[in-house]
Amino acid sequence: VALSDEDIREILRIIDESALTELQIDTEGFSLHVRKGGGDAEASGRPRVREASQRDAVRHPPVGAEGSASPPAPGAHSDGLATITAPMLGTFYRAEAPGKPPFVEVGAGVEPDTIVCIIEVMKMMNSVTAGVSGTIAEVVPENAELVEYGQVLFRVEPA
Amino acid sequence: VNRIKRVFVANRGEIALRIVTACQELGLETVVGTSEADRDGLAARRADRAVCIGPAPAGESYLRDDLVVQAALGTECDAIHPGYGFLSESPKLAARAEENGLIFIGPPPEVIELSGDKLRARDEAARAGVPILPGKEIAPGDDARQAADEIGYPVLVKAAGGGGGRGIKLAKDGDELDSLLSLARSEAGAAFGDERLYLERFVANARHLEVQIAADEHGAVVHLGERDCSVQRRYQKVIEEAPAPNLDPGTRNALTAEAVAFATAIVYRNLGTVEFVLDADTAEYFFLEINCRIQVEHPVTEAVTGRDLVKLQIHIADGHPLGFSQNDVTFDGHAIECRLNAEDVARGFMPSPGTLSLFSVPDLRQLRVDTHLCAGATIPPYYDSLMAKLVAHAEGREATIDVLLEALEELDVEGVETNRALLISVLAHEDFRRGAVSTVWLERAIV
Numbered sequence: 001v002a003l004s005d006e007d008i009r010e011i012l013r014i015i016d017e018s019a020l021t022e023l024q025i026d027t028e029g030f031s032l033h034v035r036k037g038g039g040d041a042e043a044s045g046r047p048r049v050r051e052a053s054q055r056d057a058v059r060h061p062p063v064g065a066e067g068s069a070s071p072p073a074p075g076a077h078s079d080g081l082a083t084i085t086a087p088m089l090g091t092f093y094r095a096e097a098p099g100k101p102p103f104v105e106v107g108a109g110v111e112p113d114t115i116v117c118i119i120e121v122m123k124m125m126n127s128v129t130a131g132v133s134g135t136i137a138e139v140v141p142e143n144a145e146l147v148e149y150g151q152v153l154f155r156v157e158p159a
Numbered sequence: 160v161n162r163i164k165r166v167f168v169a170n171r172g173e174i175a176l177r178i179v180t181a182c183q184e185l186g187l188e189t190v191v192g193t194s195e196a197d198r199d200g201l202a203a204r205r206a207d208r209a210v211c212i213g214p215a216p217a218g219e220s221y222l223r224d225d226l227v228v229q230a231a232l233g234t235e236c237d238a239i240h241p242g243y244g245f246l247s248e249s250p251k252l253a254a255r256a257e258e259n260g261l262i263f264i265g266p267p268p269e270v271i272e273l274s275g276d277k278l279r280a281r282d283e284a285a286r287a288g289v290p291i292l293p294g295k296e297i298a299p300g301d302d303a304r305q306a307a308d309e310i311g312y313p314v315l316v317k318a319a320g321g322g323g324g325r326g327i328k329l330a331k332d333g334d335e336l337d338s339l340l341s342l343a344r345s346e347a348g349a350a351f352g353d354e355r356l357y358l359e360r361f362v363a364n365a366r367h368l369e370v371q372i373a374a375d376e377h378g379a380v381v382h383l384g385e386r387d388c389s390v391q392r393r394y395q396k397v398i399e400e401a402p403a404p405n406l407d408p409g410t411r412n413a414l415t416a417e418a419v420a421f422a423t424a425i426v427y428r429n430l431g432t433v434e435f436v437l438d439a440d441t442a443e444y445f446f447l448e449i450n451c452r453i454q455v456e457h458p459v460t461e462a463v464t465g466r467d468l469v470k471l472q473i474h475i476a477d478g479h480p481l482g483f484s485q486n487d488v489t490f491d492g493h494a495i496e497c498r499l500n501a502e503d504v505a506r507g508f509m510p511s512p513g514t515l516s517l518f519s520v521p522d523l524r525q526l527r528v529d530t531h532l533c534a535g536a537t538i539p540p541y542y543d544s545l546m547a548k549l550v551a552h553a554e555g556r557e558a559t560i561d562v563l564l565e566a567l568e569e570l571d572v573e574g575v576e577t578n579r580a581l582l583i584s585v586l587a588h589e590d591f592r593r594g595a596v597s598t599v600w601l602e603r604a605i606v
Contacts, residue, residue, distance in 0.1 A: 089212045089226050091233060122225040122255070146233025148211040149220075150195060 082132045084154040090119035090126065092147045094139065102143075104154070108136045116154060119147065133159040163238045163262060163477045167192060167231035168206065169252075170242030171221065172545060174453070175202035176531045178240045181469040190234040192227055194220035196539040201531045210234060215541045221245040224252035228259055238262040238476060240469075244543070247452035248275055264476040266428045266451045273425060274451040278319040278357055284446040287424035289417045292436070292445040294359035303340055304333045306358055315359045316343050320351030322448050324394030329361060365598045366437040367391065368403055368444070370418035371460045373471060374427045375481045382415040383464050384490055386456055390585060391598050392508070392606065397578075398585060399456035400495040401463045404556055405594040410437070414444060421449070429475045430468060439597060455498070455548070458527060462494035462552035493559045494552040497567070497586070500544040503576040504606075512540040517573035525553045525562045538575055546577065556594075560586050581605065 086092070094102040094117055104116050110130040119126045134156040141147050165188040168178045175191055179202055182189045191206040196215035203209035210230050213220030220226065224246055231239050239256050241247040241264070250268040257263060265271065273279055278296055285291050295306045296319070307314045307330070316339060318326030328343050330336035340356070348354040371383040387403035388396040403411070418433035432454050434447040457468045466488075475481070503509045514537045520528045530547035532538070538546065551562035567583050584605055585591055596604075 089210065089230055089233075091229070121229050124225070146210070146230065149213045150211055 080158075081137055081155040082134060082158050083152045084116060084128070084130055084132065084156060086119060086147045086149060086151045086153055087128060088119055088121060088126060089149045090121040090147065092141045092143065092145050092153065093118040093120060093125075094143045104136050104139075106136050106139060109159075110134060110136060110156065128153070130154075130156065132156050135159070161477055163187060163473060165190065165207075165234070165236045165238075166264070166473070167227070167234065167236035167239045167261075168202065168242070169221070169227045169231075169239055170245055170247075171197045171200065171202065171531075171542065173529045173531045173548060174242040174455075175200075176205060177529055178242060178469055179206050181467060181473070182240075184467075185470055185473060187473070190231070190236055192220075192230045194541070196541055201533070201536075208234060215539060217245065217541060221542075224249055224255050227252060228255045228261065231256070231261055232259055236261065238264055238473070240264040240473070241452065243452045243455055248450070250275065262476050264429070264472050266431065270425065270427055271451050274431075274449045275322065276319055276353075277317065277322055277448050278355060280448055281357075281446070283425055284421055287421045289421050289446045290444065292360045292362070292447075294357055296355060296357045297340070298355075299344070303336055303358065307333065307336055310358055310360050313361045315361045316340065317357055317359055318343070318347035318351055318353065319355035319357060320347060320353030323450065324391070324396075326350060327394055362436050362438045362445075363599075364439040365389075366403070366439055366595055367396075367434065367447075367598050368406070368414060368437050369432045369434040369450075369454075370415050371454075371457070371468070372418050372422045372427065372431050372433060373468075373475065373481060374422055374429065374431070375475050376428060376478055377480050379481050379484075380419050380423050380427065381481065381483070381485045381488060382419050383460050383466065383468075383488055385411060385414055386459055387595065388456060389596050389598050390591070390601050392601050394598075396456065396498070397601060398495065398497045398582070398591075399459055400493065400556075400559075401459040402490065402493065403595070406437075407442070410442060410444065417444075417446070421446070425449075427451075430472050436598075439595065455545070456496050458529060458548060458550040459494040459496045462527070462550060463490045463492060464488060465491065492552055492554050493556045494550060495556075495559050495563055495586075496548050496550045497563060497582045498545055498578075499547045499549060499567075499570075499572075499582065500578045501538045501546050501575040502544045502578055504578050504581050505576075508578075510540065510544045511576035512538045512544075513575040514538075515572065515574040517571050518546075519571040520547065520549070521566055521569040523551075523562060523566055525559075526551050526566050528566075546572075546575075557592070560592060 111133050112131050114130045115127045116130050117128050136154055137157045138155040140152050166182045168175050168191045179189045189206040191203045191209045192212040193203045193209050194215050195211055198211050212226045212230050239261055246252040248271055250271040253263040253268040253271055281291050293310045297303045313329050313331045316328040326347055328339050344354050366389045368385050370385050374380040385403050386399050386401045388399040390398040432450045435444045436447050437444045461468055501511045503511045515534055518532055518534045527550040532546055549566050551559045553559040553562055564586050567579055590596055
């Protein structure tokens with residue numbers, strides 16, 4: 001995957017906004033290592049115990065491009081799109097029942113109280129409303145996938 | 160055949176990291192369920208995957224058995240390890256896991272339920288022939304004074320749904336008993352969802368001793384020795400050690416045999432701890448309660464037995480026989496653990512959350528450190544204040560104390576207040592160095 005300058009700037013922005021001090025991404029043919037603050041974490045006194053060795057620092061980049069450290073609230077981002085995030089962990093369903101049409105498709109207009117999906121927790125079906133006005137620009141998770149608390153479900157072009 | 164291949168860790172802090180490490184050493188995959196406050200924590204980073212199960216307050220994340228099971232299913236785990244605290248002694252989580260085809264790493268729900276009901280556990284212990292303290296349930300309208308007169312003052316008022324040092328009050332006479340009963344009842348109802356109370360004799364010069372047991376699904380029950388956890392503040396353990404100092408072999412053998420007998424009688428499964436109070440004046444011992452989780456202080460037992468208790472929990476939960484007998488359990492040296500907490504001792508032990516600008520534990524040969532923290536890490540205000548467990552293991556008790564003292568003296572920590580100075584003054588105190596202290600010693604001699 002080729003990264004543009006834009007992508008790099010986006011990564012740096014996420015790290016800047018998060019509580020992370022260091023980030024390491026290793027994929028095929030690409031390696032990125034970023035450390036915030038300029039200080040040498042080793043010298044500044046990490047415990048010399050197995051559980052906290054430098055080597056293990058931040059293998060996982062933040063989940064989702066929106067930056068997982070920020071609270072899950074609908075809001076505008078640098079690309080001008082608002083997001084609808086998961087109010088709870090559970091299984092993401094785009095429709096009321098199998099075979100039924102999805103609540104919303106890309107291009108659909110939504111109001112704050114429009115139901116956009118269902119999140120199931122232990123057979124309890126929880127309707128999720130948009131919380132914003134606009135047009136659905138992207139549906140992020142696959143149907144029937146586990147979504148985390150705060151995960152981005154939809155991107156919305158604000159009205 | 161191993162059924163467990165991927166473990167869902169339903170906890171946080173040092174114990175979540177401890178479980179992740181044990182799983183990795185067993186070749187198992189791990190998924191950590193974190194709250195929003197812990198998603199960048201070391202356990203989440205070290206695991207194969209982390210999922211955010213809810214917001215920071217534990218009631219909306221770590222205490223939600225429905226979210227835990229949903230997350231474990233959604234990440235295709237086959238087992239749940241609950242750690243300690245939170246849902247570790249929730250029969251609801253164990254039952255829900257079972258109903259959904261997941262292995263709960265702990266005892267079956269009915270055993271957890273019995274362990275959680277301190278009154279029923281007392282009855283079961285008595286039935287198994289284990290000595291219990293004189294005591295009696297006090298239902299609303301019962302004559303508490305008459306019951307207390309028979310037991311003698313001061314008397315402890317305990318919540319049947321409590322345990323682990325919670326829901327306990329001391330009444331020094333009948334008037335005090337009358338005045339605190341109704342408050343104790345409403346507090347018990349609010350905290351444990353169970354208003355039942357009972358009175359129990361208070362042992363003035365008491366030591367807290369507990370026996371680690373392990374029981375497989377094929378009927379084998381062994382003990383892994385005892386721990387002394389008498390250094391306590393407000394019924395919460397501060398320093399724990401194994402073996403118990405100055406314990407005569409006859410009492411030790413009796414305690415461990417009683418623990419095994421009790422576990423056998425209630426068809427216990429997996430790891431557990433049988434707690435006793437030892438009257439230091441009379442050398443009598445009495446059953447207190449059984450805890451059906453991995454204990455915070457398990458590393459001292461690991462040190463002296465050379466056995467990994469978290470791996471043993473997983474091994475048993477996977478249906479395997481223990482693989483060793485009582486005769487194979489041997490003990491080597493002395494181990495002491497102290498709990499380094501982020502708290503302000505001078506201000507009534509107030510929790511002291513914050514960001515660690517500096518945190519470095521010395522690398523000593525005879526020291527084990529279980530921690531999820533490093534410099535730059537934040538201790539959130541939502542959970543307990545445990546920062547690290549420092550565990551020393553050496554040949555004799557004196558040498559072990561010296562290792563811990565060296566570790567605490569050399570520890571670098573800045574950014575939060577800690578109880579380091581308190582731990583040092585306990586370890587250096589001649590009463591403690593001489594051997595056994597009582598459960599009220601810390602508050603009388605130090606605090």
